[in-house]
Amino acid sequence: MSSCCTSEGSCGTGAAQTAVAIADSTATTYRVSGMTCGHCKSAITASVSALDGVLSVEVDVDGGLVTVTTVGAPDDAAVSAAIDDAGYELTGRAA
Numbered sequence: 001m002s003s004c005c006t007s008e009g010s011c012g013t014g015a016a017q018t019a020v021a022i023a024d025s026t027a028t029t030y031r032v033s034g035m036t037c038g039h040c041k042s043a044i045t046a047s048v049s050a051l052d053g054v055l056s057v058e059v060d061v062d063g064g065l066v067t068v069t070t071v072g073a074p075d076d077a078a079v080s081a082a083i084d085d086a087g088y089e090l091t092g093r094a095a
Contacts, residue, residue, distance in 0.1 A: 025055055028074045029067045029094040032083055037061065040088065047086040051078050065094055 032044065041059040048057045048068055053075070058067040068079055080090040 024071055025069050026071075026073055027067055027069045028076075028079075029065050030079065030083070031064055031091045031094050032066050032088050033064060033091050034088040035059070035061045035064060043086040044083060044088060047082040048079060051075070051082055066090075 035041070035044070038061070041061050044059050044066055045057045048054060048066065053071045054068060055071060056069040058069075060066070066083065068074055076093075083090045
């Protein structure tokens, strides 16, 4: 049986920590070239989601946009590398 209590005797579900992370989050939209289908969306979502500090990834294939929500400021170089690793090209931040 699992418990919500820690070894120190405090109890909780982590909701307070999640709320803090969301409050300190930053959404950044990038322009990405080469996306054409659902596979593209899945590949980019998986690659970028694996980065430390990423809370969510939204991909708009038709618009060529990827919105990444991170804890604090995003690491543009890491996001670019993850998109590159997925086989696409980050061409810059969207205005």
